[in-house]
Amino acid sequence: MMKQLYDVIVVGAGSMGMSAGYELARRGMRTLLIDAFDPPHDKGSHHGEPRLIRHAYSGGPTYVKLALRADERWRELEQSTGEKLLERSGVLNVADPDIYKFDVRFDDAEEHGIRIESLDADEIRHRWPGIRVPDHYRAMYEPDAGYLYSEKCVSAYRRLAAEAGARILTNTPVTAIQAGTSFVTVSTKDVTYTASHVVLSAGAWFRSFASLIDAPIRAVRKVVGWFEPNGSAATGAYDAGTFPGFTFGDASGGYYGFPSIGGAGVKIGRHDGGRPWEPGEPFAPFGAYPEDETDLRLALEKFLPGAAGKLLRGVACKYELTPDDNFIIDTHPEHPNIVLAGGFSGHGFKFSSAIGELIADRIEFGRWGRDISIFSLDRFAEQGRLQAEARTRT
Known part of the structure; x- marks a missing residue:
């Protein structure tokens, strides 16, 4: 050899x-x-x-500082290649305050000079009419965040x-x-x-x-899907340039997603859950299980009802989780x-x-x-x- x-x-x-x-x-x-x-x-x-990039990150100062440095390095990569790799779409994080509060992240943002906004449910619905949230929900909006x-x-x-x-x-x-x-x-x-x-x-x-x-x-199988906005009220409401990247969290789970980029549809995935997978085992494609689509669709119907149209595309990927x-x-x-x-x-x-x-x-x-x-x-x-x-x- x-x-x-x-x-x-x-x-x-x-x-x-x-x-x-x-x-x-x-x-x-x-x-x-x-x-x-x-x-x-x-x-x-x-x-x-794409993938979200945020700076007012959960997990404390180590993550916040690393996210800020990563942002600098992505911009350097763009300059080195002449390619557009990072979009400043803003990222809206919405949560049921009975499940999750943003207080620590606001403190970290202030300490590290990160622009951040605190929004109530009325403000969320006014700025992004395509979103539906209960009255007691709250949000943290980071205008300089986006996706890669x-x-x-x-x-x-x-x-x-x-x-x-x-x-x-x-x-x-x-x-x-x-x-x-x-x-x-x-x-x-x-x-x-x-x-x-x-x-x-x-x-x-x-x-x-x-x-x-x-x-x-441990590795788990995860899925994401792209859905077509439906109805005249949804026309343009979820398009890139208008709609931000997002996360939603409540007792039903944690979801994340992106605006429709170039007509590809609203992308959504679920952060928690997933089916265990081991190297060497068969890996099931999107649609192998009924919940692949229904789980994502239910979240859209709950939070982004105008985006819960036809499934345009779905893929399965892998998370590698620590305890x-x-x-x-x-x-x-x-x-x-x-x-x-x-x-x-x-x-x-x-x-x-x-x-x-x-x-x-x-x-x-x-x-x-x-x-x-x-x-x-x-x-x-x-x-x-x-x-x-x-x-x-x-």
């Missing part, structure tokens, strides 16, 4: 891996990216454009990574990763590659590498030359531009460029210890 030597091998070249690969290559490192498919593709989490064209972003990073000298190996599953003291070997069917560092960003396939790192990441929905960005507990980036729990894409930079900083300088301790792998061991102590006390 042939062997080839690199400074860094990135295993999994989706949104996180492709961003990291570009950052590493442009810093002069001999970089190999390996993916089981051909990014951008429809086998993971980054397809089915995810597949274009991955393609842009892929092109720039190749121009910077990275080698991108597609349709090539990794069969094994073996860690040594100074080097890591990555094996495919025909070739073994060796590098000083490895980035493992395998998305929903993280559990395929459980013999290397048994991270608490607390926070990311895992850390080094391997026994092999610091292996960087782990996974568990992005359905809300990671917007951060991928900044996460690629973080990973490159860690490999080049031996340290993270910012405090990301909330993403450490060992937090799960601590949580397990606390839970065990609680059970003992009871």
